[in-house]
Amino acid sequence: MRTGKRLTQINRMITNNYQNIWDCCCDHGLLGIELLKRKAANTIHFADISAPLIDKLELQLQKFFSDDGYVNHWQVHTIDVAKIPLRSGKNNKQQKAEQLIIIAGVGGDLLIELVQSIIQANPHSALEFILCPVHHNYKVRAALNELNCRLINESIVKENNRFYEIIHITTSTNKTTLPISNVGSIMWDFSNDEHQQYLQQRINHYSRMLKSTNIDAQRIIDAYNKLSR
Numbered sequence: 558m559r560t561g562k563r564l565t566q567i568n569r570m571i572t573n574n575y576q577n578i579w580d581c582c583c584d585h586g587l588l589g590i591e592l593l594k595r596k597a598a599n600t601i602h603f604a605d606i607s608a609p610l611i612d613k614l615e616l617q618l619q620k621f622f623s624d625d626g627y628v629n630h631w632q633v634h635t636i637d638v639a640k641i642p643l644r645s646g647k648n649n650k651q652q653k654a655e656q657l658i659i660i661a662g663v664g665g666d667l668l669i670e671l672v673q674s675i676i677q678a679n680p681h682s683a684l685e686f687i688l689c690p691v692h693h694n695y696k697v698r699a700a701l702n703e704l705n706c707r708l709i710n711e712s713i714v715k716e717n718n719r720f721y722e723i724i725h726i727t728t729s730t731n732k733t734t735l736p737i738s739n740v741g742s743i744m745w746d747f748s749n750d751e752h753q754q755y756l757q758q759r760i761n762h763y764s765r766m767l768k769s770t771n772i773d774a775q776r777i778i779d780a781y782n783k784l785s786r
Contacts, residue, residue, distance in 0.1 A: 562716040563723070564588045567659065567687055570710055570725055571597055575685075576655040579604055581638040581671070582663050586614045593622060593631055598657070604634040604641050611635045639674035643682065654683040654727055661723075665693025669700045676704055676728060683729040685709065694722045695777060698739045701726055707734035711744040713755055720755045740780045747785050756781060 560568070568591050571578070578598040580589030586603050593601045603618075605611050615633045622631060634641065643656050658675060660668055668690045676684065686706075690697050701724070710725040722741065727734055735742065740759075746752050760781050766774045 560587045560591060562714050563661065563689055563721050564591070566712055566714045567661065567689065567723055568592065570687060570712065570723065571657065573657075574598065575657045576600070577602060577643070577657070579641055579643075579656070579658045581605070581641065581658060581660045583614070584610070584662065586617070588659065588661070589631075590618075590622075593627060596630065599630065601631045602634060602641070603631065604636055604638055606635065606637050608635045638671050640678075641675065643675070643679050643684070654685040654729055656682065657685045657687065659687045661687070661689035662691060665690040665697045668697060672701070673704065683727065683731075685725065685727045685729075688724045688726065689721055691721070694741075695739050698724070698737055698741075701737050702739070704728075706737060707731075708737045708742070709734055711741060713741075713744050713752060715751050715755070720751075720758065740777070740784060745784055753785075756784060 564587055567588060571592065575598040577600050578589075578592055579602045580586065580592070581604045583589055583603045583605050589601050589603045592598065603611065603614055611633050612635075618631055618633065622628065638660065641658070660671055663671075668688060672686060672688070688697065706726040706728055707730075708724070709727055712723045714721045714723060722744065724737075726737060745756070747756075760778055763774045763777045763781070766772065
């Protein structure tokens with residue numbers, strides 16, 4: 558089974574080396590396996606709450622990654638992702654993060670809950686997250702701002718006729734990072750027809766919500782409209 562465009566792009570966005578990378582809600586473990594192959598971290602952790610899924614993945618890892626080059630560089634965890642046992646060492650929020658937590662393929666509300674829980678459980682650690690919600694990107698970004706997170710990188714990916722935002726953020730106070738825009742900032746390339754299509758899709762979505770919800774949809778529409786000016 559091959560990694561799709563989303564997982565391939567997440568893999569490309571991981572350019573630093575980490576002590577630990579957590580592939581959370583890891584499904585078939587495709588991304589984590591690619592990261593393990595290129596030794597992107599000292600330890601790749603595969604974490605999911607589904608015991609049958611993790612048991613099957615562990616058998617696969619034991620079969621293909623049990624030699625001396627790999628066996629000490631992966632672990633599996635049947636666990637609620639909100640409770641993953643991070644090994645944060647002595648780093649603090651002014652230092653480079655040694656932990657990267659990847660959460661992709663879940664809804665926006667659940668993703669927010671997971672990130673909040675992980676940050677609250679590790680208040681003095683510099684953490685990095687790569688997040689790819691299946692929807693509610695604006696809400697996710699607003700929540701990340703409330704958690705005082707900062708932007709490292711972001712990207713738009715179209716896979717199977719659906720658009721996804723990939724957001725790489727940190728809890729570090731390092732000044733090289735950027736503010737997180739609720740509508741995205743550095744991910745947009747309006748010379749790309751797909752990006753123009755995605756922007757119009759966002760505007761249309763919130764236009765339909767103008768009279769049907771309590772959110773300030775017009776303010777969101779205005780923010781998206783400003784992007785292409």
